[in-house]
Amino acid sequence: MALLEVETLSKHFYEYPALDGLSIEVREGEILGIIGPNGSGKTTLFNCISGTLHPSSGRVRLKGDDITGMSANQVFHRGLARTFQLIQIFPGMTVLENMLMAVQERDGTMLGRLLTREPARVKARAHELLDYLGIDFLHENLASNLSYGQQKLLDFGMALMSKPDVILLDEPLAGVNPTMIQNLVGHIKDLNAKGNTFVVIEHNMEVVMSLCERIIVLSQGQQIAEGMPDEVADNPLVLDAYFGR
Amino acid sequence: MTREGLLVRRFVPLLVLCALLVLPLGLEQYKLFVGSLVLVYVIAAIGLNLTLGYAGQISLAHAAFLAFGAYSVAILQPHGIPFELCLLIGAAISFVFGLLIGFPALRVKHHYLAMVTIGFTIIVFLCLRNFPAVTGGSFGIPGIERPDWGVVSFESDRAYYIYTLLWAVPALASAYWIKNSRWGRAFKSIRENEMRAEALGVSLRNYKLMAFAIGAAYAGVAGALFAPLLGYIDPPAFYIERSIQFLLIVVIGGLGRFEGPIIGSIVVVVLPEILRASQGLYLIIFALSIMLMMLFMPKGLIGLWDLFIERFAMPRDASRAHRAAE
Numbered sequence: 001m002a003l004l005e006v007e008t009l010s011k012h013f014y015e016y017p018a019l020d021g022l023s024i025e026v027r028e029g030e031i032l033g034i035i036g037p038n039g040s041g042k043t044t045l046f047n048c049i050s051g052t053l054h055p056s057s058g059r060v061r062l063k064g065d066d067i068t069g070m071s072a073n074q075v076f077h078r079g080l081a082r083t084f085q086l087i088q089i090f091p092g093m094t095v096l097e098n099m100l101m102a103v104q105e106r107d108g109t110m111l112g113r114l115l116t117r118e119p120a121r122v123k124a125r126a127h128e129l130l131d132y133l134g135i136d137f138l139h140e141n142l143a144s145n146l147s148y149g150q151q152k153l154l155d156f157g158m159a160l161m162s163k164p165d166v167i168l169l170d171e172p173l174a175g176v177n178p179t180m181i182q183n184l185v186g187h188i189k190d191l192n193a194k195g196n197t198f199v200v201i202e203h204n205m206e207v208v209m210s211l212c213e214r215i216i217v218l219s220q221g222q223q224i225a226e227g228m229p230d231e232v233a234d235n236p237l238v239l240d241a242y243f244g245r
Numbered sequence: 246m247t248r249e250g251l252l253v254r255r256f257v258p259l260l261v262l263c264a265l266l267v268l269p270l271g272l273e274q275y276k277l278f279v280g281s282l283v284l285v286y287v288i289a290a291i292g293l294n295l296t297l298g299y300a301g302q303i304s305l306a307h308a309a310f311l312a313f314g315a316y317s318v319a320i321l322q323p324h325g326i327p328f329e330l331c332l333l334i335g336a337a338i339s340f341v342f343g344l345l346i347g348f349p350a351l352r353v354k355h356h357y358l359a360m361v362t363i364g365f366t367i368i369v370f371l372c373l374r375n376f377p378a379v380t381g382g383s384f385g386i387p388g389i390e391r392p393d394w395g396v397v398s399f400e401s402d403r404a405y406y407i408y409t410l411l412w413a414v415p416a417l418a419s420a421y422w423i424k425n426s427r428w429g430r431a432f433k434s435i436r437e438n439e440m441r442a443e444a445l446g447v448s449l450r451n452y453k454l455m456a457f458a459i460g461a462a463y464a465g466v467a468g469a470l471f472a473p474l475l476g477y478i479d480p481p482a483f484y485i486e487r488s489i490q491f492l493l494i495v496v497i498g499g500l501g502r503f504e505g506p507i508i509g510s511i512v513v514v515v516l517p518e519i520l521r522a523s524q525g526l527y528l529i530i531f532a533l534s535i536m537l538m539m540l541f542m543p544k545g546l547i548g549l550w551d552l553f554i555e556r557f558a559m560p561r562d563a564s565r566a567h568r569a570a571e
Contacts, residue, residue, distance in 0.1 A: 050444060076446035088444075090437035093430070101434050104427045105446035113427035158445070 001064055003028040003197055004049070004080075004166050009058030010221075011044050018044040020221035021058070026166060031188065031198045033212030033229075035205070037242055041221040042201045043085055046168050050082045051075040063165065077106070081164035085171050085201075087151045091144035095135065095154055098143050099126035102158035126161065133157050133187065149180040156184065160191070169200045173207055185211055209233065217241065258504045258550060265511065266413070269406060277402040278474070283514045284409040285471045290494040290506030291420045292463025297492070298501035299429060300456035301436025302350050306362035308487035309369035310339040310461040314468025315478050319386040320379060328392035332412075332469035336462045343461025347454035366485050373480040385479025389472045409470050416463060417507075423459070424503055432456055436501070464491075497538060499545030508546045 004026035011019040019041045026032050034042050047053035049060050051072035060068045062078050070078070090098050103122060104113065130136035133153045138146060143154060152172070159167050172188070173181050185207055188198060202208045208215065209229040217225040217232055219241035225232050232238055269280030289311055296304050317335030322328060349361040373380045380386070391399045392408060399408040423429050431452050434442040443449050472478050490513060498509025516534070520527035542548050 052440070052444065072440075072443040073446045073448050076444060082444055084441070084444075088438055088441040090434050090441065092437050093433055097430060097433075101430055101442075102445050104430065105448075110448075110451060113431070114423070115426075118427060158441075162446070 002026060003063060004199070005059075005061040006045070006049065007059040007061070009045070009048055009060065010056045011041075011048050011053060012056045017221050019048065019055070019058075022218070022221065022223055023058075024216055024223065026197060026199055028197055029192070029195060030214060031192050031200060031212045033208045033215040034199060034201045034218060035203070035208055035215060035232075036218035036224075039220075040218040040241070042218055043170055044221075045218070046082060046170050046199075046201065049075075050080060050168060073105070076162070076164075079165035080168070081159040081162055081166075082168035083155050083159050083170055083172060085174070087148075087155050089143045089151055089155055089158065091142065093143060094139065095130065095141055095143055095146065096123070096126055096139040098154055098158055099130060099139075099161055102161035106162045129157050129160060134183075149176055152176055152180070153184070156187070160196075166197050166199065169198060169202075171201055171203065173202055173204050181207060205233075253554065258547070262504060262507050265507075266410060270403065274402050277406050279514060279518055281402070281406045281409045281470075281474050283510050284406070284413045285467045285474060286491075286494060286510035286514055287507050288413055288416045288470065289464045289467035290491055290498070290510055291416055292460035292467070293491045294460075294495045294498075294501065294506045295420065295423065295432070295463070296456050296460030298495055298499075298505060299424065299436060300432035300453065302347075302453060302456055303355060303359045304346070304362045304457065304460065305359050305485065305488040305492065306346050306365045306369075306461075307464050307491045308483045308485065309366045310343060310464035311468035311471060311487065312369055312373060312480075312483035313339040313342060313461075314465035314470075315472040315483070316373065316380060316386075316468075317465075318469045318472045319381075319389050319478055322390065328469075328473070332466060335469040336465035339465025339468070340458045340462040343458035344454050346461070347457030350453050350457060351450055363485060363488070366483075366488055370480050370484050373483065381479070383480065385477060385482075386472075387477045389476050389478065391473040391476075405474065409474070412466060412470060416466060420463070421503060428452070428455070433501070493535065497535065497545055499547030502545065502547045504547050504550075505545055512546065 002025040006022060006024045008021045008023055009019055010017060010021055022041070022045065034045065036042055044053065048055040051067070051070050051074060054069050058068070059066060062075070062080055065078065067075055067078055090101060093101065100118065100122060104118065127136055127139065130139055133156070135150050135153050138150065143151065146154060156169070156172060159169070173184060176184065181204070188200070188211060192198060200208070200211065212229060215227065215229055215232045216223055217235070217238050224237045224241055225235045269277055272280065289307060292310070293304060293307050296302050314332065314335035317338060318328065318331040321331045321334060346362060346365050350358055353361060374383055376382070377384070391405050393399065399405045431442070431447050434445070434447055435449060435452055439449065494509035494513045495505055496509070497512050498505030498507065517527060517531050520530050523530060538546070544551070
């Protein structure tokens with residue numbers, strides 16, 4: 001059984017089909033790459049999976065459970081975390097607070113979160129992760145004071161905090177300098193080796209090819225190709241979609 | 246920031262404010278009345294600071310929540326119900342209406358939400374005015390008595406100041422607890438980035454409703470203390486102007502800062518009293534000083550304190566790093 005299944009998913013904005021009967025499967029422990037030209041429906045796919053948008057039709061299943069049409073916070077509680085195309089952090093909170101915020105809703109009751117203190121191990125884990133990403137020395141700073149690359153790392157770290165079953169990364173490397181790209185790619189590979197499952201939207205082909213074992217190519221809301229990186233790269237349909245006929 | 250810097254930054258304002266709270270006890274009648282009014286405003290503003298300052302949900306319905314508390318006392322007390330019970334009933338009514346007014350906040354934001362909450366204030370005002378059998382209508386309700394425990398009476402201004410202080414302290418303490426709890430963090434996350442908050446499992450519905458309801462409950466408590474302080478209440482006391490006054494308080498004090506409501510209340514209540522010496526001009530001077538404060542201290546008066554700490558009390562290099570990073 002696939003960890004995450006998307007079945008004939010469609011999303012229409014008025015008449016325009018952003019996703020048109022798309023079906024994909026995410027297997028446990030893989031890094032699945034999603035590529036495609038601008039407007040091909042990649043981000044809409046993420047939004048429909050994660051509950052940010054409600055799909056017009058079709059089903060989404062996580063670990064066999066139907067999560068179609070659930071709100072984003074419910075999907076999170078089922079064990080799916082994501083990042084967004086543009087950095088989405090809490091700028092007016094410290095780096096540490098950002099990390100703690102990323103996991104505090106995962107367990108326990110709402111009342112418990114008012115009446116009791118946060119367990120110490122949560123803070124320890126936040127520091128551990130920040131340290132792993134190399135930004136723990138900034139933990140007291142406001143997130144807005146971080147550089148772009150550091151914010152990108154924080155954004156990524158926040159998605160990891162709750163130990164989700166699947167992590168959707170929407171252009172994690174866009175606008176990041178080459179050194180930092182190596183750094184982030186290293187982290188993703190390393191975490192994958194430890195058993196984390198990723199779905200990555202990325203425009204940087206070189207990175208996608210080196211990062212992913214399997215790639216799905218979207219064009220106009222449909223899947224036009226799927227396979228190993230080099231298979232996809234040579235596929236004439238893919239070349240058409242990107243460069244026109 | 247160094248540990249000492251953090252201590253100075255956090256605790257000096259608190260100590261100063263605690264001293265300010267006790268200070269009026271040495272004053273005379275009218276000044277004690279003003280002091281009690283400040284406390285009442287502090288309690289109400291704590292509530293608005295929670296809704297607006299932390300959770301980022303604009304509310305101009307705060308005068309209406311104040312009215313629920315005030316009218317609960319004014320209506321129920323003559324039936325022999327103890328003052329404290331009336332107060333709790335008022336707070337509960339405010340809480341429930343706070344929940345209800347929270348629902349529109351799930352759909353609309355910013356100035357649209359401001360409109361919705363203004364509408365609510367107007368409706369409450371009209372209800373108070375047009376049901377004279379219960380609320381006394383335009384004439385209001387006179388002769389509201391201050392609490393009396395038999396052995397101790399809080400009739401005098403000094404005693405009533407102490408009594409309001411008895412409520413203000415737990416109000417401040419509970420607000421401090423909420424601010425530092427995971428709820429406080431969740432409220433802030435909604436203010437900072439609603440979309441990411443939801444993607445991280447924050448139930449926007451639950452937290453927004455709670456931000457409104459708890460904020461309203463503080464106003465309910467304040468309203469209950471407000472009624473016997475004046476001894477007389479009528480609908481215009483709970484109109485939009487009052488809501489705007491609370492907005493002014495939390496913005497001047499410092500939005501989303503614990504000390505904000507205290508500083509703001511002192512400024513908004515005490516400054517006009519001092520300016521009264523200038524006779525006819527005092528409202529103009531008051532308005533001008535508010536405009537200047539907003540121009541030069543957009544983060545409120547507590548922002549001024551932050552600046553002071555950054556310039557003088559923090560080690561040079563730390564302060565420079567802080568500014569460079571901005």
